[in-house]
Amino acid sequence: MLTNHILSLSIWVPILAGVIVLALGNDHRVALTRWLAAFGAIAGLLVTVPLYTQFNFAEAGFQFQEAAYWIPAFQIFYHLGADGISVPLILLTSFTTLICIIASWQVITKNIAQYMACFLMMSGLMIGVFSALDSILYYVFWEAMLIPMFLVIGIWGGPNRVYATVKFFLYTLLGSLLMLVAFIYLFHLTGSFNIAKYHNVVLPFNVQLCIFMAFFMAFAVKIPMWPVHTWLPDAHVEAPTAGSIVLAAVMLKLGGYSFLRFAMPIAPDATHYLAGFMIALSLIAILYIALVALVQKDMKKLIAYSSISHMGFVTLGFFLFSQLGLEGAIVQMISHGFISAAMFLCVGVLYDRMHSRQIADYGGVANTMPVFSAFVVLFAMANSGLPGTSGFVGEFMVILAAVKYDFWVAFIAATTLIFGASYTLWMVKRVYYGSVANDKVAALKDLSRREFVLLAVLAAFTIGIGVYPQVITQMTQATSARFLNHMSISKLPAAGI
Amino acid sequence: MDTINTDLFISMPEITMLSMAMFILIIDLFLNKNNRMIIYGLAQMTLFAAAYLVLSLNAFAIDVAYNGMFISDPISDVLKLATLIGASIMLVYTRHYMQLRQMFSGEYYALFLFAIVGMMVMISGYNLITIYVGLELLSLCVYALVALDRDNARATEAAMKYFVLGALASGMLLYGMSMIYGVTGSLDIGTIAERLKDAFEQNPDFIHNPVLILGLVFIVSGLAFKFGAVPFHMWVPDVYQGSPTAITMLIGSIPKFAGFAMALRLLVFGLAYLVGDWQDMLLVMAVMSIAIGNITAIAQTNLKRMLAYSTISHIGFLLLGLMSGSLNGFASSMFYVSAYVLMSLAGFGMILLLSRKGHEAEQLDDLKGLNKRSPWTAFLMLITMFSMAGVPPTVGFYAKFTVLQAALHVGFIWVVVFAVLMAAIGAFYYLRVIKLMYFDEPVDTALIDAPLDMKMILSLNALALLVVGLMPQGLLELCGVAIATSLPHLL
Numbered sequence: 001m002l003t004n005h006i007l008s009l010s011i012w013v014p015i016l017a018g019v020i021v022l023a024l025g026n027d028h029r030v031a032l033t034r035w036l037a038a039f040g041a042i043a044g045l046l047v048t049v050p051l052y053t054q055f056n057f058a059e060a061g062f063q064f065q066e067a068a069y070w071i072p073a074f075q076i077f078y079h080l081g082a083d084g085i086s087v088p089l090i091l092l093t094s095f096t097t098l099i100c101i102i103a104s105w106q107v108i109t110k111n112i113a114q115y116m117a118c119f120l121m122m123s124g125l126m127i128g129v130f131s132a133l134d135s136i137l138y139y140v141f142w143e144a145m146l147i148p149m150f151l152v153i154g155i156w157g158g159p160n161r162v163y164a165t166v167k168f169f170l171y172t173l174l175g176s177l178l179m180l181v182a183f184i185y186l187f188h189l190t191g192s193f194n195i196a197k198y199h200n201v202v203l204p205f206n207v208q209l210c211i212f213m214a215f216f217m218a219f220a221v222k223i224p225m226w227p228v229h230t231w232l233p234d235a236h237v238e239a240p241t242a243g244s245i246v247l248a249a250v251m252l253k254l255g256g257y258s259f260l261r262f263a264m265p266i267a268p269d270a271t272h273y274l275a276g277f278m279i280a281l282s283l284i285a286i287l288y289i290a291l292v293a294l295v296q297k298d299m300k301k302l303i304a305y306s307s308i309s310h311m312g313f314v315t316l317g318f319f320l321f322s323q324l325g326l327e328g329a330i331v332q333m334i335s336h337g338f339i340s341a342a343m344f345l346c347v348g349v350l351y352d353r354m355h356s357r358q359i360a361d362y363g364g365v366a367n368t369m370p371v372f373s374a375f376v377v378l379f380a381m382a383n384s385g386l387p388g389t390s391g392f393v394g395e396f397m398v399i400l401a402a403v404k405y406d407f408w409v410a411f412i413a414a415t416t417l418i419f420g421a422s423y424t425l426w427m428v429k430r431v432y433y434g435s436v437a438n439d440k441v442a443a444l445k446d447l448s449r450r451e452f453v454l455l456a457v458l459a460a461f462t463i464g465i466g467v468y469p470q471v472i473t474q475m476t477q478a479t480s481a482r483f484l485n486h487m488s489i490s491k492l493p494a495a496g497i
Numbered sequence: 498m499d500t501i502n503t504d505l506f507i508s509m510p511e512i513t514m515l516s517m518a519m520f521i522l523i524i525d526l527f528l529n530k531n532n533r534m535i536i537y538g539l540a541q542m543t544l545f546a547a548a549y550l551v552l553s554l555n556a557f558a559i560d561v562a563y564n565g566m567f568i569s570d571p572i573s574d575v576l577k578l579a580t581l582i583g584a585s586i587m588l589v590y591t592r593h594y595m596q597l598r599q600m601f602s603g604e605y606y607a608l609f610l611f612a613i614v615g616m617m618v619m620i621s622g623y624n625l626i627t628i629y630v631g632l633e634l635l636s637l638c639v640y641a642l643v644a645l646d647r648d649n650a651r652a653t654e655a656a657m658k659y660f661v662l663g664a665l666a667s668g669m670l671l672y673g674m675s676m677i678y679g680v681t682g683s684l685d686i687g688t689i690a691e692r693l694k695d696a697f698e699q700n701p702d703f704i705h706n707p708v709l710i711l712g713l714v715f716i717v718s719g720l721a722f723k724f725g726a727v728p729f730h731m732w733v734p735d736v737y738q739g740s741p742t743a744i745t746m747l748i749g750s751i752p753k754f755a756g757f758a759m760a761l762r763l764l765v766f767g768l769a770y771l772v773g774d775w776q777d778m779l780l781v782m783a784v785m786s787i788a789i790g791n792i793t794a795i796a797q798t799n800l801k802r803m804l805a806y807s808t809i810s811h812i813g814f815l816l817l818g819l820m821s822g823s824l825n826g827f828a829s830s831m832f833y834v835s836a837y838v839l840m841s842l843a844g845f846g847m848i849l850l851l852s853r854k855g856h857e858a859e860q861l862d863d864l865k866g867l868n869k870r871s872p873w874t875a876f877l878m879l880i881t882m883f884s885m886a887g888v889p890p891t892v893g894f895y896a897k898f899t900v901l902q903a904a905l906h907v908g909f910i911w912v913v914v915f916a917v918l919m920a921a922i923g924a925f926y927y928l929r930v931i932k933l934m935y936f937d938e939p940v941d942t943a944l945i946d947a948p949l950d951m952k953m954i955l956s957l958n959a960l961a962l963l964v965v966g967l968m969p970q971g972l973l974e975l976c977g978v979a980i981a982t983s984l985p986h987l988l
Binding site for chain 2: 151170184
């Protein structure tokens with residue numbers, strides 16, 4: 001019986017676990033609190049596994065659907081479902097949550113129960129965003145998810161945390177309120193909040209343009225695209241390590257996913273019309289932000305800019321309208337989830353020991369932390385797109401698709417292989433190589449067993465997807481073919497009507 | 498004889514309240530200071546009895562009494578019930594606060610009950626005079642209550658300000674009513690509507706009659722003043738800040754039910770044919786209230802003053818629903834006002850909870866580090882603030898959602914876009930409260946000392962914001978049905 005409610009379970013098990021942690025745990029019962037949270041995260045991961053094992057790879061539409069009346073007064077349903085695009089992201093979310101809980105095991109010492117509960121609830125809410133098929137249900141999850149993240153950055157963050165977290169909240173809120181207006185407008189037209197219905201509604205061109213822009217405001221902030229990216233470096237720098245991991249690994253993907261779910265299929269003609277503009281923004285993100293990353297002095301800030309640059313590939317892949325580009329973008333989203341999580345985790349490992357993220361404070365870490373440095377070099381290579389790692393696959397697919405679209409687009413996108421390598425490897429050189437810079441570095445201890453396991457698991461995924469990317473593409477294939485087919489049909493009203 | 502019996506029957510809740518208020522006033526003379534709890538118990542019992550009577554006497558039917566002066570319809574049943582429940586919650590919240598400040602007196606409870614009777618008469622008034630009398634009964638009691646702490650200079654000043662401006666607004670309202678009477682020849686709302694309809698059918702230009710429009714302008718101004726909508730909002734922050742918090746709560750919460758009912762009776766029941774005119778007026782006030790309320794609130798350091806500006810912006814949203822001029826819009830306004838009252842009860846309840854003898858927790862800084870002092874209290878305030886900001890999954894989100902969809906349905910899309918942008922600006926000052934509670938270190942470290950019943954009701958109150966936010970269907974349906982069955986002629 002429960003097999004019909006896999007998505008509900010994926011959403012509510014972590015949220016319920018969060019409530020339990022909040023109720024039973026506190027700072028006097030540290031061990032209990034941590035273990036409860038870990039069990040909650042493991043349970044949350046286990047209930048999402050059937051999404052993969054029972055997934056029908058040939059089916060392009062929504063699977064695991066559940067629907068029940070929620071607010072009949074406005075035809076709002078509790079309607080869930082997942083397709084080839086959302087299932088990998090849901091799995092990524094529940095996996096990342098477990099990583100976060102373990103990564104914070106000893107780092108967080110005050111308000112542990114609240115901290116763990118925030119991550120567990122955030123996990124459920126984000127899975128809700130990925131699986132909602134009713135736009136108001138989606139909106140509720142989308143907004144509710146901001147609350148725990150706001151608290152995580154604000155309570156456990158760095159010195160400038162209040163500025164960063166308020167900026168994060170207001171940026172996202174402003175964008176998403178316009179999306180709400182778009183939903184209400186579509187409700188006004190169709191009498192329903194069903195997303196599938198929105199996909200088939202006929203819209204005049206200027207209406208499509210307005211709706212696309214409203215969605216663009218919401219999702220571009222989230223991804224984030226240049227020029228509305230400025231909240232991200234602030235949020236990353238101030239957030240605790242696990243907060244950065246969730247932010248980079250999952251939250252940015254919500255924006256990418258939502259483009260595929262809302263903005264593009266609801267307004268296909270506007271999407272085609274604005275494709276050039278979107279590609280231009282993506283290229284600016286890829287090239288300009290990579291250059292910005294080059295000059296960063298703070299490691300976390302550098303990785304934050306690198307995230308924006310990599311997400312540029314995701315949006316570039318979307319707006320090329322080819323199977324290769326779209327699948328490459330999705331692979332890039334998943335791969336970036338693992339790599340950015342690993343990169344932030346590595347900075348966290350150093351920060352826990354040295355309480356500094358400035359590149360200048362380090363030097364020659366490889367001498368005192370050899371095992372750790374090996375991992376770092378692996379992830380750095382993955383981040384700069386070395387073949388054999390997952391970072392290569394997505395970027396390469398998108399660049400190939402771009403060559404077919406326009407040579408110069410591909411050319412600019414391909415510069416990332418140089419700049420990405422430059423900023424990543426230059427950071428590695430300054431922090432890890434050379435002679436030991438100071439006494440603090442000399443006193444560093446190598447990875448603990450817990451840290452080793454975390455990084456090893458992430459490394460396995462990074463290489464696994466790099467060697468065998470079909471594990472993702474076979475899920476997305478049918479869905480992306482259907483998506484492109486949908487995008488190729490105009491939704492403008494027939495002439496004369 | 499029969500009609501009188503029916504009339505009495507229909508107005509039984511009001512009669513009960515009135516008799517009990519007078520009884521309390523008398524019995525207070527014979528009680529010594531230590532037995533005031535009896536008065537408190539009697540007041541609570543009165544509210545429950547009245548609520549029971551509202552529910553049991555022909556609930557959800559339309560009855561008219563006293564030759565059309567008084568109406569009992571689903572709208573009035575729902576709003577009266579909500580008013581009485583709100584009043585009962587308020588008595589629980591204020592008891593301890595009043596005891597600590599030597600204001601735990603018979604007058605407080607008698608005036609309080611009289612004010613509730615005034616609201617109930619406003620809700621059920623179906624004649625310009627009945628509505629006016631109800632409004633004055635409410636206002637006079639509240640003026641006196643603001644000055645209850647008579648040695649407090651600020652409270653006295655607030656009372657004076659409130660009285661002078663309130664009297665002016667009453668005058669405007671009355672002046673407008675007299676003009677409407679002059680044009681239509683009746684004070685009865687039903688008759689006014691009929692005569693306007695007849696006149697309109699004979700001559701469509703009749704609705705442009707200047708006296709009629711002028712009368713409408715004065716009525717809308719009077720209403721706006723009572724609501725505290727921009728540009729008639731100047732009294733709101735000063736009175737909110739100056740009054741004892743218990744009385745601020747009385748001003749800032751349940752009277753909005755009565756105000757909503759009064760607006761509905763006057764504008765929709767009576768002057769529906771002038772919808773084109775009052776729609777414009779309400780639109781301007783709604784947009785200005787949302788903008789000025791949200792922007793000015795950012796600059797406040799006093800929590801009560803901040804909530805005052807927050808109220809102004811909420812009233813803007815409420816007017817946005819009314820302005821839509823559709824059943825959907827009225828129902829959404831009714832939902833908004835219910836959600837608003839629930840939120841403001843929780844918000845002011847929190848100030849009362851944190852106040853203690855000789856200390857009013859009314860500065861924003863008093864909330865600093867609340868999460869360290871009491872995580873549960875901070876969590877309740879967190880829900881309240883997110884609800885006021887309109888963030889899901891709280892009831893405040895659905896309140897804004899229903900109003901916005903009603904406004905969009907009648908084509909005001911740019912107003913809706915403007916309102917959501919302002920809501921995003923407004924989110925900032927609610928976030929600041931959360932920031933103070935969660936991210937800062939406590940300044941005030943005193944233990945929170947409050948009676949158990951208050952803590953429990955306050956917890957339920959704040960959790961209700963979350964629960965109704967997750968399951969809004971019941972309240973939405975109640976408002977929709979009440980509006981649809983009370984206003985069948987608009988269907």
